Amino acid sequence: MKSGGALSIWFFTGICLGVNGALILAAGLYELVSPPANEVVLYNLHAPIWWGAFLLVLGLVFSIRHSPARERARMGGNS
Amino acid sequence: MNPALLLFASSRLVHLSPIDLVIIIFYFALVLGIGFYLKGQANTGEDFFMAGREMTAWVAGLAFLSANLGSLELMGWAGNSYKYGILAAHWYWIGAIPAMLFLALVMMPFYYVCKTHSVPGYLKLRFGTGAQAISSISFAFMTVLMSGINMYAMAVVMKVVLGWNMHFSIWVSAGTVAIYVALGGLRSAIFNEVLQFFLIWAGALLIPILGLIDAGGWHGLQVRIMQNLAEQGAANPGSYTHLWSTLGSFSTNPMGINWVGIVFGLGAVISMGYWTTDFLVIQRVLSAKDLRSAELAPIIGAAFKMCVPFIVILPGLLGLALLRDPQGHLLRLVPANLAWSPAGQAQGLHGYDEVLPLMLARYCGPGLLGLGITALIAGFMSGMAGNVSAFTTVWTYDIYGTLINKNASDEFKVKMGRWVTVIGVIVSIFTAYIAAGAPSIMDYVQALFSFFIAPLFGTVILGMLWKRATAAGGWSGLLAGTLSSIGMYTWVKIDPSAVRYVALSMDAQDQAQNMYRALWCCLICIIVTVVVSLMTKAKSDYELKDVVLGLTPIPKQEHVSWLHSPVFWGVVVAIIFVILQIIFW
Numbered sequence: 001m002k003s004g005g006a007l008s009i010w011f012f013t014g015i016c017l018g019v020n021g022a023l024i025l026a027a028g029l030y031e032l033v034s035p036p037a038n039e040v041v042l043y044n045l046h047a048p049i050w051w052g053a054f055l056l057v058l059g060l061v062f063s064i065r066h067s068p069a070r071e072r073a074r075m076g077g078n079s
Numbered sequence: 080m081n082p083a084l085l086l087f088a089s090s091r092l093v094h095l096s097p098i099d100l101v102i103i104i105f106y107f108a109l110v111l112g113i114g115f116y117l118k119g120q121a122n123t124g125e126d127f128f129m130a131g132r133e134m135t136a137w138v139a140g141l142a143f144l145s146a147n148l149g150s151l152e153l154m155g156w157a158g159n160s161y162k163y164g165i166l167a168a169h170w171y172w173i174g175a176i177p178a179m180l181f182l183a184l185v186m187m188p189f190y191y192v193c194k195t196h197s198v199p200g201y202l203k204l205r206f207g208t209g210a211q212a213i214s215s216i217s218f219a220f221m222t223v224l225m226s227g228i229n230m231y232a233m234a235v236v237m238k239v240v241l242g243w244n245m246h247f248s249i250w251v252s253a254g255t256v257a258i259y260v261a262l263g264g265l266r267s268a269i270f271n272e273v274l275q276f277f278l279i280w281a282g283a284l285l286i287p288i289l290g291l292i293d294a295g296g297w298h299g300l301q302v303r304i305m306q307n308l309a310e311q312g313a314a315n316p317g318s319y320t321h322l323w324s325t326l327g328s329f330s331t332n333p334m335g336i337n338w339v340g341i342v343f344g345l346g347a348v349i350s351m352g353y354w355t356t357d358f359l360v361i362q363r364v365l366s367a368k369d370l371r372s373a374e375l376a377p378i379i380g381a382a383f384k385m386c387v388p389f390i391v392i393l394p395g396l397l398g399l400a401l402l403r404d405p406q407g408h409l410l411r412l413v414p415a416n417l418a419w420s421p422a423g424q425a426q427g428l429h430g431y432d433e434v435l436p437l438m439l440a441r442y443c444g445p446g447l448l449g450l451g452i453t454a455l456i457a458g459f460m461s462g463m464a465g466n467v468s469a470f471t472t473v474w475t476y477d478i479y480g481t482l483i484n485k486n487a488s489d490e491f492k493v494k495m496g497r498w499v500t501v502i503g504v505i506v507s508i509f510t511a512y513i514a515a516g517a518p519s520i521m522d523y524v525q526a527l528f529s530f531f532i533a534p535l536f537g538t539v540i541l542g543m544l545w546k547r548a549t550a551a552g553g554w555s556g557l558l559a560g561t562l563s564s565i566g567m568y569t570w571v572k573i574d575p576s577a578v579r580y581v582a583l584s585m586d587a588q589d590q591a592q593n594m595y596r597a598l599w600c601c602l603i604c605i606i607v608t609v610v611v612s613l614m615t616k617a618k619s620d621y622e623l624k625d626v627v628l629g630l631t632p633i634p635k636q637e638h639v640s641w642l643h644s645p646v647f648w649g650v651v652v653a654i655i656f657v658i659l660q661i662i663f664w
């Protein structure tokens with residue numbers, strides 16, 4: 001999207017998902033080695049690990065595909 | 080007691096870990112950063128109020144949906160599905176999809192050709208300043224009330240999950256929204272709405288996934304709901320998981336409504352009124368860069384809207400099936416006014432609207448909990464910023480620019496837009512306290528819609544489709560519809576037995592009353608408009624060019640492949656919609 005200048009909304013979205021995914025994945029791995037005293041329901045599924053990894057990958061795809069450098073190149077090609 | 084201690088005095092569902100706080104703080108930093116980044120790109124009225132009219136179909140479509148997907152939606156409809164069962168999904172399906180498709184394929188080309196800044200702006204073109212004044216003032220009133228409801232929903236999240244004092248949450252969260260909307264205008268609101276769309280799905284999607292595993296799938300969920308409700312002696316426990324089969328009469332479903340109320344009150348009036356005339360959502364589509372994007376945007380929104388019950392309605396049903404207190408007894412949620420009374424607090428009661436945070440606390444540990452809370456905060460931001468930005472536009476163009484100072488410069492309007500954003504937020508704070516008195520958030524919202532949106536739909540649709548409608552007809556019809564709706568509401572409040580006349584049954588619950596009230600007031604609006612129009616002089620065809628369908632040439636669009644055609648995707652969405660009705664019949 002052109003609006004917003006060099007930084008696309010999809011780039012911001014990628015950063016947001018990627019950072020959150022990395023933090024959740026890290027929290028899940030920490031829980032694996034140091035289980036909490038009060039486990040949530042279905043703790044055994046280790047949702048933070050697979051959900052965090054999924055968000056991290058999604059965030060990376062968005063932020064790389066819509067990085068400022070690529071956006072500039074795309075806008076340069078269109079003009 | 081020290082005021083600082085009061086902020087953290089109430090009980091809490093969960094304790095946030097440091098990683099949760101990092102996730103929440105990162106979100107606030109990001110949205111404020113986006114506001115500051117976009118400040119330099121909101122210098123003209125077109126930029127500040129219409130985001131430069133350069134959004135792609137995807138951005139406009141996701142913002143269109145997100146503006147409606149606030150905390151209010153997430154918590155209010157989860158609470159309503161706990162209260163009314165799967166009937167609440169009607170507000171996502173028949174109460175949204177047909178209207179969104181109608182907007183995309185019939186009304187959007189017309190709005191786009193008019194190049195209006197707002198829906199009241201269209202009424203000015205069609206019916207003159209009388210209808211515009213009623214519409215813009217009632218819309219401004221409704222948006223600040225809605226904004227207050229979003230704030231209230233946010234405060235509920237903070238209170239239930241984090242134990243924060245509600246007054247503190249309302250004031251702090253309002254300040255953040257005021258800053259980022261005042262800086263970047265509609266563009267900032269749209270950027271954050273797209274961001275929030277992804278956060279809401281990322282934060283809320285785990286609840287139904289884990290909940291269904293926990294309940295033993297859809298069948299297991301149905302069985303548990305039946306058992307729990309039968310144990311409590313609820314009438315018609317089987318009706319909580321059926322969409323249509325229990326709507327044959329008022330008394331066989333938990334909402335006390337029949338199919339006439341759902342199909343005509345909700346599907347034909349409330350839904351059509353909201354999705355085709357509520358400027359809050361229309362403003363997002365009007366920001367699209369061209370007509371094809373403006374047509375595709377509501378269809379993209381409709382496709383995702385059909386999926387929202389998975390993260391909103393399903394958690395409410397899961398709450399009915401699975402929630403237990405710490406002793407292992409079935410947890411029964413109650414109306415908010417009861418839950419938050421001193422007696423309710425002493426007994427540890429929870430309100431309907433707390434079902435989503437309760438489910439979040441059930442399944443989400445550190446990290447995921449932070450993301451879930453952030454999703455709710457994001458939803459709040461979305462709902463509130465959407466209302467505030469729409470309020471700002473209508474105030475600046477349709478109230479100040481039309482009724483007070485017709486010669487205001489563009490630069491002055493932008494400056495006023497920034498200040499009105501802040502003022503709108505302050506007024507919203509006070510309306511948040513009104514919302515706290517409603518038994519369920521969504522009942523209160525639907526009451527507001529029936530006051531203002533339902534008659535507006537009657538006026539707009541007649542104005543667009545019937546060239547004989549006159550300015551006097553439009554003005555008087557809109558006024559009669561709005562006053563009759565408020566009158567019926569007041570009548571039932573004073574004399575509860577009047578519900579048998581307004582909603583045709585003493586079984587009718589709040590939502591059923593809202594649907595019938597909307598239906599009657601829309602009919603009153605249409606009848607008054609038609610009668611008064613036939614008694615007054617109509618405008619010539621030449622004067623109605625560009626404001627009445629049939630007298631307005633729609634520009635020919637470039638030929639595109641079927642994969643890029645709005646009609647093709649509209650048909651796909653319609654087919655999936657029908658299939659969903661059959662599956663959950």
